[in-house]
Amino acid sequence: MNALATEQLPWHQVPWEMLSIARHSDRLPHALLLVGNAGLGKWQFAQQLAHSLLCHSSDQSGHPCCSCQSCHLFNAGTHPDLQKIIPDPESKSGDIRIDDIRQMSNKEALTAQAGGYKVILIHPAERMTAAAANSLLKTLEEPTAQTRIILVSSYPHRLPATIRSRCQQIRFTAPAKEEATQWLQQQGVTSGAETLLGLSGGSPLAALALSQPEIIQERDQQLAEFLALAKGQADLTTVAARWAKLDQTRTLTWLSGWLIDIIRLQTADGTVQLFNPDQREILHTVGKRLKSKLLHQLLEAVHEARRLADSTLNSQLILEDLLIQWSNGFN
Ligand SMILES: [Zn+2]
Known part of the structure; x- marks a missing residue:
């Protein structure tokens, strides 16, 4: 070991x-x-x-x-x-x-x-x-x-x-943020501990697994594409095709994290705990243009997609379907 x-x-x-x-x-x-x-x-x-x-x-x-x-x-x-x-x-x-x-x-x-x-x-x-x-x-x-x-x-x-x-x-429950941050520092994670813990729901080993810079860069790119779709500035089929080649479980985890954060920011004050604390501003802004009912429907669809992620269903079609619902929310 x-x-x-x-x-x-x-x-x-x-x-x-x-x-x-x-x-x-x-x-x-x-x-x-x-x-x-x-x-x-x-x-x-x-x-x-x-x-x-x-x-x-x-x-x-x-x-x-x-x-x-x-x-x-x-x-x-x-x-x-x-x-x-x-x-x-x-x-x-x-x-x-x-x-x-x-x-x-x-x-x-x-x-x-x-x-x-x-x-x-x-x-x-x-x-x-x-x-x-x-x-x-x-x-x-x-x-x-x-x-x-x-x-x-x-x-x-x-x-x-x-x-x-x-x-x-x-x-087993997640340790307090201070304890988790200290532990991550001991493992060599010198920056971004709060974001990593946010993304992993406070689980330190999951946060450590996310700590390679490529993973966060990938999330940033996916989020940029997700937001570009909201502005009609990206091609939905191209985005879905690219995402389908990535780790599906992680993509769906990101998606659910963004949606939950937007929902929380719509309903709570500025101190609410987020999965993506480093993206607070941008998620808050996009949330102003969306109906909460649609967000909940989308979140449910993402959870359903997660349940099916192990199956042989066409992941590109599932992603396209999710992204269509998302884009339509801004029309
Ligand atoms: Zn012994």
Whole structure:
């Protein structure tokens, strides 16, 4: 693991201590569900917790010793009592299938070989198919003494309620802006922290991922094109064709961020928190020319497009449709 992955993130301290206390009093739940927005490091936390549980001599606060046999196996990625269930990178659907769950849920697979805990990590848990979730449910209903199952999900509402109710939920929330900014500075982000945090909804790891200058430059260009369409100064088909070649999830995230900011600026005072704090003036100005009903309709269409982003639908047509609605709002 890299340095970032072994370091304890400052905003993880509270959930970590809570679980540490539960563990030392022998009350660590058999199944945990780590929830919260993407970009808060839940997957990293899950792996650190697994490491801690597998180490034979972790310290009082649960940090692994990093020198025992178990730690060596963990660091080499070959620990026999750790199982990570993630979608097959080759699979188009990105789903976690029933076979993946079945493999871990036979009795033998649930028994620790090294005499300590057996840890199973499932991420992203909401990608389990209905059959996979059903199969997991049976395992959750009959817990094995030393086995701990840790599910990670940024969209826990997509999980069956029966799964959610059998796990103890650990909720991760974005740290305060000052704490996040300080952490970003430690990672070498020397400027624009406020914008990056705005764009990522306050999630520091997501902000860090956006911190390459090309990404912000790309947003600036897309926003310029979006605003040019509002003035009838750009060709809609050309813009949609260019956008269709870019990362769709990111484009739709930008779009929803601009629309939400415009809506907020129409209704709130000058101090309202924005996704694009560096674009406040320009978004405020454009918002004066738009009806709030249209903005809400567009936002809904963007959310629908995000839901379909994984599918094989023609993304250029979807984008064209969104941009037509946007341009028409100024006629
Ligand atoms: Zn150790």
